[in-house]
Amino acid sequence: MDYFSGILGRLIDELGRMPGIGPKAAQRLAFFLLRQDAAVVQQLANAMLEAKAKIRPCADCFFLAEGERCHICSDPRRDARLLCVVEDPKDVFSMERTREYRGLYHVLMGTLSPLDGIGPDDLKIAELLKRLQAGHVQEVIVATNQDVEGEATALYLNKLIKPLGIRVTRLASGLPAGGDLEYADDITISRALGGRRELE
Amino acid sequence: MDYFSGILGRLIDELGRMPGIGPKAAQRLAFFLLRQDAAVVQQLANAMLEAKAKIRPCADCFFLAEGERCHICSDPRRDARLLCVVEDPKDVFSMERTREYRGLYHVLMGTLSPLDGIGPDDLKIAELLKRLQAGHVQEVIVATNQDVEGEATALYLNKLIKPLGIRVTRLASGLPAGGDLEYADDITISRALGGRRELE
Numbered sequence: 001m002d003y004f005s006g007i008l009g010r011l012i013d014e015l016g017r018m019p020g021i022g023p024k025a026a027q028r029l030a031f032f033l034l035r036q037d038a039a040v041v042q043q044l045a046n047a048m049l050e051a052k053a054k055i056r057p058c059a060d061c062f063f064l065a066e067g068e069r070c071h072i073c074s075d076p077r078r079d080a081r082l083l084c085v086v087e088d089p090k091d092v093f094s095m096e097r098t099r100e101y102r103g104l105y106h107v108l109m110g111t112l113s114p115l116d117g118i119g120p121d122d123l124k125i126a127e128l129l130k131r132l133q134a135g136h137v138q139e140v141i142v143a144t145n146q147d148v149e150g151e152a153t154a155l156y157l158n159k160l161i162k163p164l165g166i167r168v169t170r171l172a173s174g175l176p177a178g179g180d181l182e183y184a185d186d187i188t189i190s191r192a193l194g195g196r197r198e199l200e
Numbered sequence: 201m202d203y204f205s206g207i208l209g210r211l212i213d214e215l216g217r218m219p220g221i222g223p224k225a226a227q228r229l230a231f232f233l234l235r236q237d238a239a240v241v242q243q244l245a246n247a248m249l250e251a252k253a254k255i256r257p258c259a260d261c262f263f264l265a266e267g268e269r270c271h272i273c274s275d276p277r278r279d280a281r282l283l284c285v286v287e288d289p290k291d292v293f294s295m296e297r298t299r300e301y302r303g304l305y306h307v308l309m310g311t312l313s314p315l316d317g318i319g320p321d322d323l324k325i326a327e328l329l330k331r332l333q334a335g336h337v338q339e340v341i342v343a344t345n346q347d348v349e350g351e352a353t354a355l356y357l358n359k360l361i362k363p364l365g366i367r368v369t370r371l372a373s374g375l376p377a378g379g380d381l382e383y384a385d386d387i388t389i390s391r392a393l394g395g396r397r398e399l400e
Contacts, residue, residue, distance in 0.1 A: 006266055007251050014247040017240075019232050020225060031290050032219050033248055034255055034264065040217075041252040045245035047214040048233055051207050052241040055234055064234065066206055090231050 008034075060131065062107040062124050063092050072096075072105060079103045081138040085128065085157065087111050087145060095143065103141070106131065111149040112156055120156070128157075132164055139167040146173050146191075208234075260331065262307040262324050263292050272296075272305060279303045281338040285328065285357065287311050287345060295343065303341075306331065311349035312356055320356070328357075332364055339367040346373050346391075 008030060016026035033041050057063070058070035065071070072078060072092070082103025086092055092105050108123045131137070140161055144150035158168045174192035175184055184192075208230060216226035233241050257263070258270035265271070272278060272292070282303025286292055292305050308323045331337070340361055344350035358368045374392035375384055384392075 005271075007247075007254050008264060011247040011251040014244045017244075018229050020228065025220060027290070027293075028220065029218050030251065033252060034289075036252075038252050041248050044214045044217075045248050047207075047211040048241050048245050051211040051230065052233060052236070052238050054207050064208060071205075089234075090227070093227075 057089075057107075057109075061105045062089070062109055062127070063105055064089050077102075080136045082141065083131070083137045083139070084141045084143050086143050087150065087153075091143065108144070108153070111144055111153040113149045123153075125157070125160070129160065129164075132161060132166060137166055139169060141169050141171065143171050146171075257289075257307075257309075261305045262289070262309055262327070263305055264289050277302075280336045282341065283331070283337045283339070284341045284343050286343050287350065287353075291343065308344070308353070311344055311353040313349045323353075325357070325360070329360065329364075332361060332366060337366055339369060342368060342370050346371075 011030045011033070012023070012026045015021055015029045016023055021029065033044075054066055055064050056066075058065035058073055059068050060073045061070060063070040063072060065073075067074075079102050082101075083106055084095060084101060084103055085106045085108060086095065087108055087110060089107055092107065095101050095105070106124065106128050108125065108128070110118055110123050112118060112120065112123070132140070140157070142154040142157055144153045154170055161168050172195055173188070174195055175181070175188060181189070211230045211233070212223070212226045215221055215229045216223055221229070233244075254266055255264050256266075258265040258273055259268050260273045261270060263270040263272060265273075267274075279302050282301075283306055284295060284301060284303055285306045285308060286295065287308055287310060289307055292307065295301050295305070306324065306328050308325065308328070310318055310323050312318060312320065312323070332340070340357070342354040342357055344353045354370055361368050372395050373388070374395055375381070375388060381389070
């Protein structure tokens, strides 16, 4: 895109580095920003810089925190006997959206993935075991994704944690709410079958 | 989205104000930015602020300029006898991409649109007439969009400019390159028919 040179070209390049923003979208965003008041652009730039400067991984669970510990770990009303293990900070938001879970979290910062060279030492597993050894946790809910890496990570964690005498559970796998049997894939159906429950 | 509060929530809100960025995309961009090095985020913020601070409408043609006049108006190799009138600065980039046009531009900053309350005084029409009165221009190519507002603006400009003894032309309307007759709409086909040319 050598039609865009100088300052505008640099802005388009920078915007185009973000995920899901192709060259056309980057141009559209750049033109949008040029049309805005300087104060609006300043606000956006400030929001980025402030978030980057102030948001850090929580010292306990590695979720996003504005201080030393995140708002969930700092909340005395949360049930410290339950620990939900997720892959990524954004998974915490997904769990929180249900408003059902009242325990704490532990973010692994990835999953075991030998093909990508990611082993146990690249994840926050040592930190997880240290938390468990403190002795408050009675159940670890493994909420890694239902894909090969997520499953492998869940099995690996189970092997490590069970010997500590702590219950390890996994989120149920099955048909999604509103899901149509006709459109479900084989693995989903066989998992739903394996996890079937008696009606009361 | 009250799951996102504080600094992260503000960042997501700010990102979500950009066009084509919905709440989910804004979240994805925010998490992306948090994962980047501080220097990367700083660069993006700087590119925005610099573009906003330094890019101004060209004093002559209202295209984007880093100084007083844009790089096209400042280029002595451009043909000052040809003036292409477009709606928006980004239309200049579209024209330049062809590498065929070597004249100058005039950006109207919109089109006549009575329903939106946009009349001639809201556009850069007075500035256009002033440029034409300087006497260099021999042909005005009206390249407003081929929609109702663009057509109305072209007709309006024609009425104003023709009495000055300057030729007024309009970009051809017809089937797009690679266009299939089967999928073309009626108006496009009838315009293509009206504008048919004899083969040499």
